[in-house]
Amino acid sequence: MTRPYPSSLYSPFRYSTLTMSTGIFRWGKRWQRRLAYGAMAFLMTLSLGAVVPRPASAGLLDIILPTIQVFQITNMSDEQEVRLGSQVNQQLLSQSFRLHRDPELAAYVDELGQSLIPHSDRPDIPYVFQVVEDDSINAFATMGGYVYITTGLLAAADNEAEVVGVLGHEVGHIAEKHALDQMRDVAIAQGVAGAFGLSRNQMVAIAVDVALHLPNSRKDELVADDHGFVTMGEAGYDQTGMATLMEKLDSGSSPPAIFSTHPNPRDRAARLRQMDGESALPSATAGTDTTAYSTRVASLR
Numbered sequence: 001m002t003r004p005y006p007s008s009l010y011s012p013f014r015y016s017t018l019t020m021s022t023g024i025f026r027w028g029k030r031w032q033r034r035l036a037y038g039a040m041a042f043l044m045t046l047s048l049g050a051v052v053p054r055p056a057s058a059g060l061l062d063i064i065l066p067t068i069q070v071f072q073i074t075n076m077s078d079e080q081e082v083r084l085g086s087q088v089n090q091q092l093l094s095q096s097f098r099l100h101r102d103p104e105l106a107a108y109v110d111e112l113g114q115s116l117i118p119h120s121d122r123p124d125i126p127y128v129f130q131v132v133e134d135d136s137i138n139a140f141a142t143m144g145g146y147v148y149i150t151t152g153l154l155a156a157a158d159n160e161a162e163v164v165g166v167l168g169h170e171v172g173h174i175a176e177k178h179a180l181d182q183m184r185d186v187a188i189a190q191g192v193a194g195a196f197g198l199s200r201n202q203m204v205a206i207a208v209d210v211a212l213h214l215p216n217s218r219k220d221e222l223v224a225d226d227h228g229f230v231t232m233g234e235a236g237y238d239q240t241g242m243a244t245l246m247e248k249l250d251s252g253s254s255p256p257a258i259f260s261t262h263p264n265p266r267d268r269a270a271r272l273r274q275m276d277g278e279s280a281l282p283s284a285t286a287g288t289d290t291t292a293y294s295t296r297v298a299s300l301r
């Protein structure tokens with residue numbers, strides 16, 4: 001699928017003044033969609049008062065150093081971002097996670113994820129979907145195409161559409177570069193850069209820290225929900241899956257770790273149900289065969 005606009009213009013609504021001035025060369029369906037997400041996110045940001053933190057009273061150095069950090073992080077090329085994602089992945093896999101051993105299951109999940117990418121808002125970087133051995137119901141994304149989903153979530157899901165909804169949500173975080181936004185905020189808050197900016201090791205350390213400890217904001221979660229919903233629909237999957245998975249999370253006795261810091265699953269499920277009722281694609285009906293899904297994930301049950 002050809003792209004109607006250059007990749008460097010992917011994020012029209014970054015909240016940094018450095019990247020705020022974007023040019024719009026051509027209009028297309030994706031642009032309209034992205035602008036809608038961006039406008040919504042911007043309004044939500046204002047309403048929540050969650051604008052990027054700035055020093056209350058800043059001296060010249062206080063302004064210059066964060067500017068270097070912001071520039072380094074938010075102006076990363078796709079290649080740099082993919083390399084960072086890969087380094088973060090190596091750290092996570094060596095220190096924090098164990099990948100599920102079943103290669104067939106891993107290939108299946110990767111296949112589901114890859115089926116979304118041509119319909120996503122950021123199809124021209126490579127994506128890696130990995131299954132983490134963990135009983136908790138969890139999924140997250142870092143940057144540069146790296147998505148993680150737990151065996152616990154795969155076991156809790158009833159069909160492909162539910163899994164694909166989660167993967168689409170995570171791809172949405174990557175398309176919006178939410179992890180890079182979080183890194184920028186952390187770098188500014190910690191004042192960790194020297195006069196020449198962040199070293200590569202500092203960058204990776206912050207990215208790992210963000211991945212493991214910093215939840216996404218409510219605004220970012222809702223934007224990622226929107227991405228996931230639209231992307232899975234355009235890929236042909238039944239969009240109800242996103243709501244039904246979220247309803248499962250809400251009915252659990254204790255909310256899974258990652259989602260407890262997300263917006264209330266009940267609110268999100270209700271919102272997704274409403275979106276499904278109002279704007280689901282009639283042609284999007286795939287991924288609802290519970291028996292077929294059950295067979296594919298039999299090793300987890």
Ligand SMILES: [Zn+2]
Pocket residue numbers: 169170173216220221224
């Ligand atoms: Zn999320």
